[in-house]
Amino acid sequence: MLAGLAAMAGLAAMAGLAAGCAANGDPPRGSGVGSDPGGGSDTAGAMTAAQASGPAVGAKAIDARDVAILTMEQTGASLRVVSSARRPRSSFGPAASWNGTGTATHRWALRAADGSALASGDIVARGALEAPPSPKEGAPAANVPLATVVFDVKVPHPEAAEYIEITPVNGAAPAARWP
């Protein structure tokens, strides 16, 4: 059925070749090591250009940081963090910045102490319960808006005075701040 969809794994690597170069050391720029390969144009969570300005001096590169996983709960005009966890970026691989696929419902931003955005991305949260029709079971389709919307978001872990801000795209609730 999927003939023509043959995936191809391209092995790409950069090799810096020079007399007397160090045998070890940081990965070459652009090598992909420590970077975040996840995220496409329609994939929520991909970091935006705000990241390009880089983290505060002394802060660890944003795309090499641990990942904070926040469980968010939005009820009416209230948006809050109900659970948080921290894991190494390598635990997620390409999914480290994936926050759902589809039309963004929320946005996250990593902000410095002065409020400037160091990185940001989209989030796709599901705000309704849904079931497709099942002719076999005689069940029609169902779509029911949720009074309480719950979702997870993966973000770069803030350092020092930095913080994470989560904002509904539709402005239905004030931004939530963590920590």
Add this chain to the structure above:
Amino acid sequence: MAAACVGLTLAGLTSTANAACPAAAGDCKELASTGSLGARIDLVILGDGYTEAEKDKFYSDAQKVSEGLLGSETYGAYAPVFNSWALFTPSAESGADDPSAGKFVSTAFDASYDTSGIDYLLAVNYSKALSEVNKRFPEKDVTLCIVNATAYGGSGGPVAVVSLHQSSLEIARHELGHTLAGLADEYTAPYPGYPDGDPEPNVASAAHLDPLKWASWLTPGVSIPTPISDAKSDHDPIGAYEGARYKETGVFRPAPDCLMRALDVTFCPVCSEAMVLEFSRLSLLIDAPSPASPGAIPGEGASVFSATIPALADLMITWSIDGQPTQTGSDKLAIDPSKLARRRPAHGRAEGV
């Protein structure tokens, strides 16, 4: 040639071994482990309505659900990019609430039929469920909750929820189409207040029929729009059929029928493609690269690079140097740097492998 060294990195490759349940996961069982947590799509199966005495039943049910999901069409061909885990959480009582039948039980995640008065709409307390997973297995990519009840039921939402009824798993297959690939519903039952538009890969509004976003899949000679009377089977011909995204008119879908339109049908090619692209995006398709991290190789003499790939049909390895394909089909490549053509001055030269 001066003694040279090569700092070499296989881009972004970290998968080295199959994973086991993380220590923080507590009562957890590996259902299918094909690679490390960072290299695979990690599906966590949560259970509700299982008492402590029913732990083994939960693991058995979760195994069946995992195999039923990852063994089905589209998912099955890509099962090697999934890990699957069962996370046990005991409930005080067995089963689920069924308010219309006057049944109420105490469970970990408050599973209940009859949500919003729809008897088969089975849902849980999502704050409790997602918080539990975040506490014990935050590395997950997708969460599915199975409920220890046998009547048909389920739902998609913050977490896909299914009962143990044989048909319920179809709901999970459909819902992961939303979660993973951002697919639109293709059925026409009205959804008041749903925003207009056609951003999803499997629907097109009347204004976007030419060119169609799935033009490469169109059956040659098919009429656009495609009358449903032209349908020969669920997925043939691929065209543009009116009726999708909760509307009878004005929005078009690729196939006569599809899992995104109704249960007990497989994904059409357009939806399958979207799923496969997302599988590829969220997983690493290269395992156990050697060298696994930046290192040095002698400036002269052959050094061997190797990697393995998941056991996926049609997946192949292509090695390239400076972006130019060099070798295809083998999981090993031998390079002698002294025999590589110099492309830049020695101190600034870069070679890609």
